[in-house]
Amino acid sequence: MKVISETTYYIICGSLLVFTVLTYLAALVDLGEWNLVVALIIAAVKGSLIILFFMHARYSSHLTWMVIGAALLWLGILFSLTLSDYLTRIPFASVLIF
Amino acid sequence: MNSEITLERPEIEPINYLNARHGIASWLLTTDHKRIALLYMISLTLMFFVGGFFAILIRLELLTPQGDLVTADTYNKLFTLHGLVMVFFFLIPSVPTVLGNFILPLMIGAKDLAFPRLNLLSWYLYLLGSAFIIWCLATGGLDTGWTFYAPLSTAFSNTQVIKGITGVFIVGFSSILTGLNFITTIHKLRAPGLTWFRLPLFVWTIYATSMIQVLGTPVLAISLTLIAVERVFRVGIFDPTLGGDPILFQHLFWFYSHPAVYIMILPGMGVVSEVIPTFARRPIFGYNFVAYSTFGIAFFSFLVWGHHMFVAGESMYAAMAFSVLSFAVAVPSAIKVFNWTATLYKGSISYDTPMLYSLGFIGLFTIGGMTGLFIASLGVNVHVHDTYFIIAHFHYIMVGGMVMAYFSGLHYWFPKISGRLYPEGWAKLAALIVFVGFNLTFFPQFVLGYMGMPRRYYAYPPEFQVLNVLSTAGASILGVGYILPLIYMIWAWKFGPKAGNNPWGATGLEWTTPSPPPEFNFDITPVVTEPPYNYPTVDDDE
Amino acid sequence: MQKAEQFPELQYRDLDQQREAAELGMWIFLTTELLLFGGLFISYAVYRHTYPEVFAEASRHLDTVIGTVNTGILIISSLGMALAVYGAQTAKRKRLLFGLIAAIVFGTAFMVLKGIEYYHHYLNAEFPGLRFDYSVPDAKGKQVFFFLYFAMTGLHAIHLTIGIVLVCIILYLAYRRRFSPDYYTPVENAVLYWHFVDIIWIFLFPLLYLIDVHK
Numbered sequence: 001m002k003v004i005s006e007t008t009y010y011i012i013c014g015s016l017l018v019f020t021v022l023t024y025l026a027a028l029v030d031l032g033e034w035n036l037v038v039a040l041i042i043a044a045v046k047g048s049l050i051i052l053f054f055m056h057a058r059y060s061s062h063l064t065w066m067v068i069g070a071a072l073l074w075l076g077i078l079f080s081l082t083l084s085d086y087l088t089r090i091p092f093a094s095v096l097i098f
Numbered sequence: 099m100n101s102e103i104t105l106e107r108p109e110i111e112p113i114n115y116l117n118a119r120h121g122i123a124s125w126l127l128t129t130d131h132k133r134i135a136l137l138y139m140i141s142l143t144l145m146f147f148v149g150g151f152f153a154i155l156i157r158l159e160l161l162t163p164q165g166d167l168v169t170a171d172t173y174n175k176l177f178t179l180h181g182l183v184m185v186f187f188f189l190i191p192s193v194p195t196v197l198g199n200f201i202l203p204l205m206i207g208a209k210d211l212a213f214p215r216l217n218l219l220s221w222y223l224y225l226l227g228s229a230f231i232i233w234c235l236a237t238g239g240l241d242t243g244w245t246f247y248a249p250l251s252t253a254f255s256n257t258q259v260i261k262g263i264t265g266v267f268i269v270g271f272s273s274i275l276t277g278l279n280f281i282t283t284i285h286k287l288r289a290p291g292l293t294w295f296r297l298p299l300f301v302w303t304i305y306a307t308s309m310i311q312v313l314g315t316p317v318l319a320i321s322l323t324l325i326a327v328e329r330v331f332r333v334g335i336f337d338p339t340l341g342g343d344p345i346l347f348q349h350l351f352w353f354y355s356h357p358a359v360y361i362m363i364l365p366g367m368g369v370v371s372e373v374i375p376t377f378a379r380r381p382i383f384g385y386n387f388v389a390y391s392t393f394g395i396a397f398f399s400f401l402v403w404g405h406h407m408f409v410a411g412e413s414m415y416a417a418m419a420f421s422v423l424s425f426a427v428a429v430p431s432a433i434k435v436f437n438w439t440a441t442l443y444k445g446s447i448s449y450d451t452p453m454l455y456s457l458g459f460i461g462l463f464t465i466g467g468m469t470g471l472f473i474a475s476l477g478v479n480v481h482v483h484d485t486y487f488i489i490a491h492f493h494y495i496m497v498g499g500m501v502m503a504y505f506s507g508l509h510y511w512f513p514k515i516s517g518r519l520y521p522e523g524w525a526k527l528a529a530l531i532v533f534v535g536f537n538l539t540f541f542p543q544f545v546l547g548y549m550g551m552p553r554r555y556y557a558y559p560p561e562f563q564v565l566n567v568l569s570t571a572g573a574s575i576l577g578v579g580y581i582l583p584l585i586y587m588i589w590a591w592k593f594g595p596k597a598g599n600n601p602w603g604a605t606g607l608e609w610t611t612p613s614p615p616p617e618f619n620f621d622i623t624p625v626v627t628e629p630p631y632n633y634p635t636v637d638d639d640e
Numbered sequence: 641m642q643k644a645e646q647f648p649e650l651q652y653r654d655l656d657q658q659r660e661a662a663e664l665g666m667w668i669f670l671t672t673e674l675l676l677f678g679g680l681f682i683s684y685a686v687y688r689h690t691y692p693e694v695f696a697e698a699s700r701h702l703d704t705v706i707g708t709v710n711t712g713i714l715i716i717s718s719l720g721m722a723l724a725v726y727g728a729q730t731a732k733r734k735r736l737l738f739g740l741i742a743a744i745v746f747g748t749a750f751m752v753l754k755g756i757e758y759y760h761h762y763l764n765a766e767f768p769g770l771r772f773d774y775s776v777p778d779a780k781g782k783q784v785f786f787f788l789y790f791a792m793t794g795l796h797a798i799h800l801t802i803g804i805v806l807v808c809i810i811l812y813l814a815y816r817r818r819f820s821p822d823y824y825t826p827v828e829n830a831v832l833y834w835h836f837v838d839i840i841w842i843f844l845f846p847l848l849y850l851i852d853v854h855k
Binding site for chain 3: 003004005006009010012013016017020021023024027028029030035036039040042043046047050051053054055060061063064067068070071072074075078079082083086087
């Protein structure tokens with residue numbers, strides 16, 4: 001197991017706190033639909049920093065990467081196929097027009 | 099005189115996992131994967147007969163068109179508990195926890211699983227889950243169907259839903275931990291030289307199964323938790339009167355429960371992939387294709403769950419996608435069937451009991467799979483949805499496929515597990531009885547379903563009676579076929595002839611150990627230098 | 641100082657193999673945890689799609705200040721855990737103990753603030769199942785939002801509580817000098833778990849607290 005220096009940990013922690021403030025500030029600006037996207041991107045960046053450095057994934061084996069990849073892929077399947085139903089439903093009212 | 103001589107030279111039983119330690123505690127606190135496999139075998143057999151008991155009552159009720167044996171409420175509980183017990187407490191754990199636990203470490207040349215104590219914990223969780231189910235049925239049972247659809251399970255049913263859910267929830271954790279253990283073991287504890295493409299195919303299928311268990315079961319856990327919370331606290335997450343969406347529960351439930359079908363069938367395919375080469379004396383045809391198709395099935399199994407909801411109000415575009423994806427699962431499944439058949443070609447086949455069951459598996463699984471294609475197409479699905487056609491289809495996969503494979507594996511590895519041979523004549527008879535009984539039970543149900551008999555009803559119009567009588571008759575034959583192995587295996591465990599290390603002349607590391615294996619499997623870690631199923635082929639001599 | 645831990649268990653070749661197996665097992669376990677939360681996240685996505693305006697309105701009933709502060713608190717607790725691993729790896733005992741204690745303290749602080757929030761929601765009749773006012777406009781969507789809020793943060797809080805208990809055990813073992821640069825797998829795995837719980841919160845925070853704050 002590779003030893004990561006304390007300095008790295010402090011830097012990562014600092015940037016995580018900065019990103020937290022950034023999320024909050026971004027939410028104060030009206031970006032319409034993009035508010036959600038920006039918030040999720042920032043959260044993803046924060047999550048990646050934690051996984052890569054705090055959880056040492058950056059220095060881990062390919063196997064660990066595969067496990068992480070599988071987890072994200074399956075989460076993606078759960079989301080995309082469930083939403084494939086909800087996002088393509090025809091509202092009942094518009095069916096009645098036919 | 100003679101007696102003194104025998105006293106001086108007692109027959110020395112070699113030390114093995116069965117006689118190395120004694121006493122109840124040496125079983126209940128064991129971390130030996132072989133002993134845990136036996137513990138699982140006993141508890142699974144009990145649950146199998148509990149589930150079978152409900153099946154008998156269901157078939158008896160359906161003997162006549164009127165509801166005369168049980169009331170409608172009782173009938174609801176019968177089919178619910180039959181499904182629940184069979185699916186979650188027998189089919190899903192069967193091959194992985196019994197045969198996988200016993201054989202997997204032997205196959206890869208390991209001394210135990212990666213986390214032996216976790217393995218024991220899994221068994222205790224299984225017991226705890228079973229205890230909840232027994233408690234549930236002792237205090238009045240459950241009538242929601244094994245699918246727990248909301249809002250029936252949350253707002254309307256006044257049976258023991260919470261106990262049932264808790265049981266399934268707990269056994270889900272047992273399943274997750276087993277899968278986690280197997281994946282880690284296969285990755286980290288393979289013997290030197292045992293590369294991925296030298297692994298027996300059984301290991302591949304157990305790996306794929308474990309993947310499904312690990313990735314799917316948590317979603318079942320959370321959806322059952324939500325059901326329980328909604329029921330207890332009267333909140334609305336699925337209940338439409340409080341703002342929820344019942345279809346969402348079906349999405350979450352089937353995200354696990356469709357792949358769960360493949361948790362059941364994949365290890366069975368693994369068993370068949372072991373048995374066929376052994377008794378055809380040929381290397382498996384197209385090893386790489388069989389291995390990859392295992393993962394193909396595991397992956398596609400997660401992309402098809404919407405086909406359970408074609409008539410439930412799912413978007414028609416999503417339904418089309420799910421329909422096409424469901425057809426896609428047939429491809430890797432067919433690859434397997436073709437490769438098994440090709441392995442048989444020009445093989446020197448011997449029809450021992452495991453082989454009989456495996457051949458039965460191929461035929462019945464094919465029928466189950468093909469009818470699956472019928473109901474994956476949107477139009478036909480609307481017609482046969484929730485009819486006995488569906489019942490027959492998935493029983494061909496689960497009973498005709500999976501239970502056959504389980505029996506195949508049990509007979510195949512019985513000499514390794516017990517050190518004894520089972521009586522071949524009786525076993526062949528039982529295999530025949532199971533095959534005949536099974537087809538007589540479930541083939542009429544295809545016809546019934548196509549004629550429009552809905553599932554989950556305790557009474558039916560009189561014109562369906564002939565076929566239902568046939569089905570019930572078949573079920574009683576099937577019951578005999580399942581009790582026979584129980585009797586002769588217990589007998590053989592005590593009185594059967596000694597098996598020797600490798601009674602089938604099979605390849606694979608598990609057959610290099612003594613039968614029964616010693617406590618820690620291998621005194622010296624084996625080194626593997628050849629591919630699996632390395633049988634001398636007739637073609638080489640020609 | 642070191643005892644039985646120096647030898648691998650029977651089924652392993654050496655300590656390295658045993659440690660790798662434990663690490664792999666932990667990552668697989670975290671995968672199952674992710675899918676467990678995944679079921680709630682997809683429910684959230686579906687209902688936010690169904691009730692977009694109601695969710696935005698209901699979100700304004702959450703205390704953004706406490707939410708933001710709590711995010712910071714969790715991140716700092718994660719730093720503590722990261723330092724604990726560093727201490728275990730480099731045999732710096734003070735760093736190890738200090739990191740673990742920091743994680744426990746900040747983790748508990750998070751729980752306290754969370755409890756205060758829950759109490760306020762209870763007082764405001766925004767606690768589906770215990771006390772909820774169905775007479776407000778859009779009660780259905782609001783009920784679903786608050787149910788999801790409690791389910792998601794509640795499941796997270798359960799995980800965090802388990803984490804705190806785990807870290808307490810690790811702290812006791814560390815105090816008894818059970819870890820060394822050769823053997824610190826329990827520390828490593830507890831740390832992975834803690835960070836995972838942290839990541840879940842990092843996604844929960846904007847999804848629950850920051851819907852249309854600007855309005």
